[in-house]
Amino acid sequence: MAVLIFRLHGVPDDEAEDVRQLLLEAEIDFYETSAGRWGVSVAALWIKSTDDTAKAKELIAHYQSGRQEWLAAIKQQAIEEGRWPSAWQRFKAAPLAFMSILLLVVGIIMVSIFPFVSF
Numbered sequence: 001m002a003v004l005i006f007r008l009h010g011v012p013d014d015e016a017e018d019v020r021q022l023l024l025e026a027e028i029d030f031y032e033t034s035a036g037r038w039g040v041s042v043a044a045l046w047i048k049s050t051d052d053t054a055k056a057k058e059l060i061a062h063y064q065s066g067r068q069e070w071l072a073a074i075k076q077q078a079i080e081e082g083r084w085p086s087a088w089q090r091f092k093a094a095p096l097a098f099m100s101i102l103l104l105v106v107g108i109i110m111v112s113i114f115p116f117v118s119f
Contacts, residue, residue: 002031003053006060008043009035015067019045022059028052 005023008016023030028047035043047056078084091098 001050002046002048003050004042004044005030005047005053005056006045008032008045018063018067019060022063023056026055026059028056028059030056 006016006019020030020032023045029049029052030045030047032045033042035041047053075084085093
């Protein structure tokens with residue numbers, strides 16, 4: 001029976017390709033499903049044999065931890081070089097979006113605490 005091993009929804013193309021290559025190199029038999037025309041199906045990689053599940057999960061976990069470290073290093077380098085935008089720079093770039101989100105958060109908080117506060 002097939003086992004879902006890696007969901008592809010929201011995954012960057014390079015990461016999905018790396019996982020495919022990782023499974024191929026480990027000689028783990030898998031197949032891929034797409035989300036379909038309307039996006040209601042599961043876009044994922046599936047292992048054909050349940051015997052390979054533990055090995056595939058271990059390989060993917062190791063790959064993702066290395067990828068996380070790599071992305072953190074890229075972010076840290078961008079911060080050190082001044083290429084990572086600060087909160088003020090983001091506000092200046094899109095003040096209307098920033099204020100809209102802020103008002104939405106305040107509104108949600110007010111609606112949430114309104115029953116408990118008497119004015």
